[in-house]
Amino acid sequence: MLVEAPFEALSSEGETSVTGLSDTTTLANGVKMPWLGLGVWMAKDGEEVKRAVRAAIEFGYRSIDTAAAYANEEGVGQAIRESAFPRDQLFITTKVWNANQGYESTLAAFEESRKKLQLDYLDLYLIHWAVPGRYLDTWRALVRLYKDGRVRAIGVSNHQPEHLEDIMAHSDVTPMVNQVEFHPYLTQRPLLDFCRKHNIQLEAWSPLFRGGDLLTHPVITTLAEKYGKTPAQIILRWDLQQQVVTIPKSVHRERIKENAEVFDFELAEVDMDQISGLNANRRSFDYDPYNVNF
Template sequence: MALNLQSTTTLHNGVNMPWFGLGVFKVQDGEEVYNSVKWALEHGYKSIDTAAIYRNEEGVGKAIKDSGIPREELFITSKLWNGDQGYEETFQAYQASLDRLGLDYLDLYLIHWPVPEQDKYRESWQAMEELYNDGKIRAIGVSNFKEHHLDRLLEKAEITPMVNQVEYHPHLQQKSLYDYCKKHNIQLEAWSPLKQGELLTDETLMEIAERHGKSTAQIILRWDLQQEVITIPKSVKQQRIHDNADVFDFELTNAEMKLIADMNKDDRVGADPDEMNNR
């Protein structure tokens, strides 16, 4: 598919979401996150993904404001943290995120983890549906939900999540979840697409990269896009932010896609969603 940095996919509610964005997990609030977002926006990124637990929403918001880019041209995501789940708590947490970001609305709000042991994600979802129906969020979704979490959510949900953001990279391809989301028209989004850097020296990826005159990171990010998975690589280096986005001038062949598909190990760097607790 012919894409560029501003290309979007249409979520099932008709909202357009960029295929490519900047993630700011573990980016320090203040100058570090401000510069990361500033450099990304200057380079043409339109999508920024943060979360309450990242504790950098204020810096993200300041960079957005100082960019001078009209708000409607940007796509801003944040997430509801585990300890803030619950019906009333979700409204409070949403408003707190908005206040820190200095925004009037979010483009996408996600339940960060299902946290099965506290079992509050269904009441949290009810609150998110109300925020969505009131026009305070353009799209709502979940993060780190497996199929059975989604099944349980959908038993009572009036609105199917528009997005499921999960750990997704060549070593963790979650094929059954990928197929489930396709079937239910839930857009899959990859966090940690580079497996926190672990994949950058993989021999298979390095060989493919050499053939295309690209980096291993660029190969992985292109692989995401060709599978119609939104990707949000994180970096705090200006050149890396630019390089990560340089994935729109080549295509992986079917044979190369198969080589990468064969790399799956079901190996996580993050927590298993069934074991993530309220921390």
């Protein structure tokens, strides 16, 4: 039996008037997922990631996103236990890495991640990248885990419409989430529209872009001054108003707090359009979702 967590949900229409960290989107299977969470990519295992997770929970975050490839699942799990926060109030995501894809190997990788996190179940399990010739077998394993009740929701990461269509053609379970690089330099509008059409929740990683130049772009800094917010807060609010789940990463306590303070204002439509107009199909990294050879 799947475990249901008692989050407060937005309306079924996905309204953008998100008012706090406890607000959620409802996935296709009815599971509720927080709109904003903490990403822990590049956070060192041990004290660094533990401090970040503890700070996030203290400031009201209920969603933590990690991955086997981040090599910090043990620290994330320790921080969750040390926080003494009720498990059923948290939403924990991890991902199967490329080298472990395949049916049996994915089942084994899931169990290894679960043990490192020291959790009885996971809230969301994702295929990290669409490895050619392997992601369909990997998806079969995720469906098995889902139907067995070991994970409450399943999805993918870095998958494009062609990958999603392939999965949907070969399975009776559609991915519930697609986590992709998404920010004003890479708006991925066709993918966003595809996911909306098929009731797949889009989730943004690297929402602030790597390198920092997005945070100093004149459009962003002008809007930050207009709304009395930081550039990062403007961008995160832009995500939320597009109904995109967002997981900014940070290991700095003050930044984690700042990233959560995006629920007391709303961007005007004209300002949303300005930000979207920055799209340049520019990625933070050289990883190609159509050529996954890593």
